[in-house]
Amino acid sequence: MNAIKVPLIVSPPCNITQSHGKNRPPYYGRLIGPLADFAHTIKGTVYAVDESTLFIKGFAYDGTGPDAFFWVGNSPRPSPEGYIIPYPEDYVGREPPILNAHNNTDVILRLPMGRRMRDIRWLSVWCRRFTVDFGEVFIPPGLDPPRARVLPELKRLAHGLRSGNVSVLDARTFYIPNLHYDGAGPDAYFWVGTGSEPNPYGIKVPNEVGSLEPLRGYQGEDIELQLPGNLTAHDIDWLGVWCVQYRHNFGHVNIPKDLDVPPALGQTKITPPWWYNPTSSTAKPAISNKSNCRELLDRRMQVRWEIQGDQIEIELSARIRADQYMSFGVSGIQGKPSMIGADLAVVFWNESTSTAFAVDYVVTHASQCDGNNGVCPDTRLGGVNDVTLVSGSRKDGITTVIYKRPLAAKESSRDKAISKSTQTSVIAAFGPLNSRQEANAHSITDKTTDEIKIDFSSNDDNACEGLADLTNDGIKPWPSRIITGETVFSTRIGPTGGKRGYSAITGKPSWGIAWYLNDLLIPEIYVERGQTYQFVVEGGDDRTNPAKYHPFYICDSPEGGFGQKSEIEQKRQRVFAGVSYDSEGYPYPTAAGRYCEWTHKTIDKSMESETFESYTKTLQLECERGDQAILNWTVEQETPDLLYYQCYTHTNLGWKIHVINPGANIIPGASILVKE
Structure with missing residues (x-):
């Protein structure tokens, strides 16, 4: 890199630590109001952090109620028609614990089951056993909570730096999708500061794993950054990549002054790969x-x-x-x-x-x-x-x-x-x-x-002889099935077939279950443009049991799992059927149905079953009560040649949909043709 001449700055931009944000009062979100105290010394001021999160500043409660919970609902006043907000959020079990005593505690509450602020009218500390309201606050009609904001891409100035649209998730957290950078800058860092563009008066921002080492190269990765210390997005004018040694701006994005983003109270889970361990x-x-x-x-x-x-x-x-x-x-x-x-x-x-x-x-x-x-x-x-x-x-x-x-x-x-x-x-x-x-x-x-x-207290409990030698045991995978000529598909759940099935066919990891279409394990299906197809879906509709909740949808993603993706990740998928959007623009699945699963009659016999046909004889179909879901899909003329049927809530359950023109020849190759 050649040295860059920096013009003399007569009046340098103000230091960030002395910026206008230093004296700003703490921001907790959109004010809802104080909790009314009817019993048990209830106190606290409630804020809307974002569309699904409430924050109570200085919550107090004497803890003596026999069956008290945080309780929300949509009735005119707090009543038994409400439901519990789990607190603490990390409980494990079928029901959260009864509220303990609190004295000036800051509390974060996440609305359960995908509900948003517009779905509730009030928050109460409610005794369920005696149907008593200990304290309450009402949600103002038309409340508009803070939201994440999408900014432009990083400017492309040097070293191949580019990205997707940068998002401000909360006041301290930035999301940069599809980041590219060649890593060749000798002293480059994520850099924030004030002024019209990046300059030497900025400060370093730790990378996605919390390190302040010079930046490595990135090849289309999605990362999240968290501003250091008490710095917020309101205190800075830009975020970029800056070479400190040569005072060179590789690229940046400007940050508007009128950002109305959620406060950074811990509600946004930063995801430097979660499994990262500095050691x-x-x-x-x-x-x-x-x-x-x-x-x-x-x-x-x-x-x-x-x-x-x-x-x-x-x-x-x-x-x-x-x-x-x-x-x-x-x-x-x-x-x-x-x-x-x-x-x-x-x-x-x-x-x-x-x-x-x-x-x-x-x-x-x-x-x-x-x-x-x-x-x-x-x-x-x-x-x-x-x-x-x-x-x-x-x-x-x-x-x-x-x-x-x-x-x-x-x-x-x-x-x-x-x-x-x-x-x-x-x-x-x-x-x-x-x-x-x-x-x-x-x-x-x-x-x-x-x-x-x-007995972990033992000092000499050694019964090891040596690891078994697990060489390739010659297991032959089943070939992928093909379905063509059908317009109606039964869509159910079943086992993946061990080493002969899903992973061997797709080359992707499985987690024990996969889609069965017309009672075949992840067949490749052929559909014609202009034709309408019907999928009779029985993937489970019990949202409370994720092991049996698998809405069916069609997309261009070989992985699926649309419902667990971030908003930015969702935008990278094209969905063709099975997902709709509500009036606020939030997606929801449309095809789930009762739960039907092919289960093992005894144990998994895939290792002993040389053909899929022999394997199916070891399975039995079990269906729960309920109705099927029907998904009708008309294949448009502009539909891509390759799509996938997937699960909305989990990844890697489905496989390929080949889209062809009417009358086109189908060449199945080594696969087995099920129907002409």
């Missing part, structure tokens, strides 16, 4: 010196441990693929293997960066994490990652990761303690990682099904 980049190869060892999962995994004060250090080793994870932890139920309610550490090796990761998980449902329920990282549900990576390595096909975790349960709603005096019921599993680097579900053969107890 991972310098992790040393794992070397074991532990005398305790157990073999799990038919000798395919070894666990070693050593108690160190109030922590326990655990080492996991397994002969697995590089794109797989290992998990180990405390069973959800003492005395039996239970994934539901389990407290797990999920560990894996990232081949592209040669780093190991260890992440604290909780299991609320037997389903892929949708951001609210399922097999989820604690941090994705608003909790803390209590697992600390020590080291990791991968050699000769064996992944080894060492991590530490507290013996005590730090978060009572998510964590489970490891006893130093009694045996602890444990579970373990393998499985594939999805595109978020999250654990997808595992097959029945890859998880603990027998009761296993370990």
Whole structure:
């Protein structure tokens, strides 16, 4: 890079730390009003943080009500017709706990089940048992809460810097989609400041993983940045990439003064990859010196441990693929293997960066994490990652990761303690990682099904002989099916077929279930432009059970999961059927229906079934009560040649739709043609 001459600035822009934002009073969102006190010394001032979040400043309550909750509804006054706002938000269970005493507590409340501020008329501290209103505040009609704002793209000035439209998620959080930068700047950083354009008087902003190291290259990544200290978007005039050494602006976006964005109160979950661990980049190869060892999962995994004060250090080793994870932890139920309610550490090796990761998980449902329920990282549900990576390595096909975790349960709603005096019921599993680097579900053969107890206080409990040699066992995948000539499709859920099925066909990780169209596992279907097709959908319509809620939709995304994507990510998908928008512009699925699933009559027989036809004989169809959903889709002339049928709430359940012109020849290649 050539040195850039900087013109003399006679009157430099004001220092950010002395900007107009320093004396601004704290901003908590749109003021709703104080809570009225009818009983139990209720106090607090309520604000609308954004369309689905309330904030109570200085909440007080004596805690003596026998069955009190935060309660909202749409009736004229607080009444039994309302419903609970879960608090604390990170509870695990079917019902949140009764409100405890509070004294000048700042409380963040998220409206449940996708509701927004316009759906409620009041907030109350309500005693459900005696139908008594302890205190209330009414939502002003027509309240317009703060919202995230979309800005232009970063200007393209140097080093290939470009991006999608930058969003201000809240007063401190920026989202930059599709970021490109060649990484060749010798001293480049994310940079914010005041004035008409970037200048030397700005300050550094940590990158998406909280580092202030010079920027690496980016190749179309989506990142989030959080302003340092107490700095907010109201205090700055631009965000860009700046080379400090040569005082060169690589590109920036200007920030309007009239931003009405949500305050930064912790409601926005910044997502530098959630699994990032600062120690991972310098992790040393794992070397074991532990005398305790157990073999799990038919000798395919070894666990070693050593108690160190109030922590326990655990080492996991397994002969697995590089794109797989290992998990180990405390069973959800003492005395039996239970994934539901389990407290797990999920560990894996990232081949592209040669780093190991260890992440604290909780299991609320037997389903892929949708951001609210399922097999989820604690941090994705608003909790803390209590697992600390020590080291990791991968050699000769064996992944080894060492991590530490507290013996005590730090978060009572998510964590489970490891006893130093009694045996602890444990579970373990393998499985594939999805595109978020999250654990997808595992097959029945890859998880603990027998009761296993370990006395972690032991000093010489070594029963290990060596890992089993898991070479390629010659499993032949089933070929993908093809359906052509049909205009009506039954659409249900079923198992993925282990190593012969979904992953082998698509090359993508599965989490145990997939779409069955006309009782075939993820067939490729052919449709003609100008023709109308009907999908009879039975994917489940119980929103409270994510394991059985799979609305069907058609899009151009090979991954799907439209409902769990951010607004920016949703805009990258083109949806052709199965999704509508309400009057406020929010998407919702239109095709779910009752739940029908092909289930195993006994256990998964995919390994023993050389053909899909023989596998289907080991399955049985189970349908719950309810109505089917009907999705009618007319294929327009401009429809792209390749689309996908997917699940609205989860990723990687569907497969390909080939769109052809009437009369076009179909060449199925190696696939099996089901119907001409």
